Amino acid sequence: MATIDLKNPKSRQISTISLLEKMERHYKSIPMEAILKQDVLRLGINFSPESLLSGDFKAKDYFIFSFDHIPVADLKSGVQYKTPEEIKISGGHFNLDPTVISTRNNPSSPYLVKLIENKPHLVLDEIDLGVLEFPPIPSWYSHKTKSGKLPGEIAPVIEWGYLIYLTVFRNCQYFGKDEECAYCDINHNYRQQKNNGRPYTGVKDIEDILEVFSWIDAEDKIAKVYTITGGSVLTNLKKKNEVDFYLEYPTEIEKKFPGRFMGKLVAQAFEKEDCKKFSDAGIKVYHPNYEVWDKELFKKICPGKEAWIGRDTWIRRVVDSAEVFGPSYVIPNFVGGVELSEPYGFKTVKEAIDSTSEGLEFFMSKGIMPRFTAWCPEPYTTLGTQAGPPLEYFCELLTSWKNIFEKYNLPTPPGYGEPGVGKAVFSVSAFMDVIGYKGRA
Numbered sequence: 001m002a003t004i005d006l007k008n009p010k011s012r013q014i015s016t017i018s019l020l021e022k023m024e025r026h027y028k029s030i031p032m033e034a035i036l037k038q039d040v041l042r043l044g045i046n047f048s049p050e051s052l053l054s055g056d057f058k059a060k061d062y063f064i065f066s067f068d069h070i071p072v073a074d075l076k077s078g079v080q081y082k083t084p085e086e087i088k089i090s091g092g093h094f095n096l097d098p099t100v101i102s103t104r105n106n107p108s109s110p111y112l113v114k115l116i117e118n119k120p121h122l123v124l125d126e127i128d129l130g131v132l133e134f135p136p137i138p139s140w141y142s143h144k145t146k147s148g149k150l151p152g153e154i155a156p157v158i159e160w161g162y163l164i165y166l167t168v169f170r171n172c173q174y175f176g177k178d179e180e181c182a183y184c185d186i187n188h189n190y191r192q193q194k195n196n197g198r199p200y201t202g203v204k205d206i207e208d209i210l211e212v213f214s215w216i217d218a219e220d221k222i223a224k225v226y227t228i229t230g231g232s233v234l235t236n237l238k239k240k241n242e243v244d245f246y247l248e249y250p251t252e253i254e255k256k257f258p259g260r261f262m263g264k265l266v267a268q269a270f271e272k273e274d275c276k277k278f279s280d281a282g283i284k285v286y287h288p289n290y291e292v293w294d295k296e297l298f299k300k301i302c303p304g305k306e307a308w309i310g311r312d313t314w315i316r317r318v319v320d321s322a323e324v325f326g327p328s329y330v331i332p333n334f335v336g337g338v339e340l341s342e343p344y345g346f347k348t349v350k351e352a353i354d355s356t357s358e359g360l361e362f363f364m365s366k367g368i369m370p371r372f373t374a375w376c377p378e379p380y381t382t383l384g385t386q387a388g389p390p391l392e393y394f395c396e397l398l399t400s401w402k403n404i405f406e407k408y409n410l411p412t413p414p415g416y417g418e419p420g421v422g423k424a425v426f427s428v429s430a431f432m433d434v435i436g437y438k439g440r441a
């Protein structure tokens with residue numbers, strides 16, 4: 001069994017049953033499901049080829065980033081190119097309630113998926129962590145738009161079918177290492193997918209989206225929410241400025257399907273007048289993602305946002321937007337763990353958690369609802385492939401997030417489905433899994 005030395009970056013890429021058990025004993029205010037979920041997100045999954053042959057499932061649609069630890073070209077051809085969007089794990093060594101986890105391919109991960117009695121299981125250290133389900137394919141995935149596009153490319157679903165994810169612009173005009181956010185592979189992912197022959201539309205046509213939505217409206221009972229997002233537009237796109245470009249999508253969706261879905265927008269931090277345009281168009285939840293709280297790290301990690309908008313203006317706009325959408329409907333994301341990245345990040349978990357908790361306190365004291373995704377150190381990003389934070393960081397982060405969320409008695413974040421162990425479907429961090437957990441002895 002490997003020994004874990006938290007100070008050694010190489011060692012951080014390892015996990016063991018004894019590490020998980022240690023975390024389970026130490027972090028009693030968060031569920032074991034959340035601890036395991038963060039570790040699997042942190043280290044990715046290694047699928048054995050035979051585990052991917054057990055029936056049909058919805059494969060990764062690469063809905064915005066690659067979210068893989070290796071280049072797409074290095075995924076083996078055939079079945080290993082087609083891994084499930086998410087896994088749902090239950091039972092096993094920790095007797096887990098069903099827990100949905102996003103797939104991040106990593107052939108070097110200690111988390112191996114293999115067949116046990118003909119069913120896929122997640123295995124660590126040869127110990128069975130639980131049986132897996134893979135997401136079902138929605139019926140409407142079998143259609144094709146009049147323009148010949150596949151629904152899974154135009155309007156893929158994630159979060160076990162709950163969220164329709166519309167990356168309407170698959171590039172970002174923050175370009176190159178002086179502007180791109182240092183953890184982000186949107187532009188690189190686009191190139192990788194195109195080079196590997198995946199149909200991948202750079203700018204989506206609203207007509208294609210409306211066509212797919214008409215099938216979802218008629219056939220789907222699980223999808224309840226859509227997200228409009230994409231890269232930043234600094235000059236113009238399709239002869240429109242950023243606000244007008246993104247505004248067209250919710251406007252047309254809400255015109256055709258008024259109130260049928262809850263609309264969310266992930267975009268830059270806009271001034272109130274522009275936020276009002278989206279709210280008037282029918283957008284309910286706004287995600288002006290602030291990515292990393294520390295002022296100096298923001299400059300280093302989000303150089304384009306710093307140059308074009310600036311960190312203080314960004315934060316001020318997040319706060320102002322609460323007057324338009326309502327505080328709990330403003331849900332700015334940060335990239336959990338990037339504050340520990342090399343070379344600029346904090347050197348200790350404590351410093352990282354202190355800084356990030358200060359940001360949580362700042363927003364949550366105003367009723368605003370920050371949430372996080374787990375940083376995936378993807379190749380081709382400015383930060384590149386690196387060890388990433390230890391599991392201890394994510395346990396501390398979930399504990400802090402939950403404590404501050406409870407301190408301000410905040411409501412369940414809207415647009416994420418049911419919270420809690422065994423129910424949460426948000427798959428790229430465990431913040432929804434910890435809500436309402438009473439702790440264990």
Ligand code: SF4
Nearest residue numbers: 172180181184186231
């Ligand atoms: S603004 Fe940053 S995080 Fe968003 S798409 Fe552009 S580079 Fe990526």
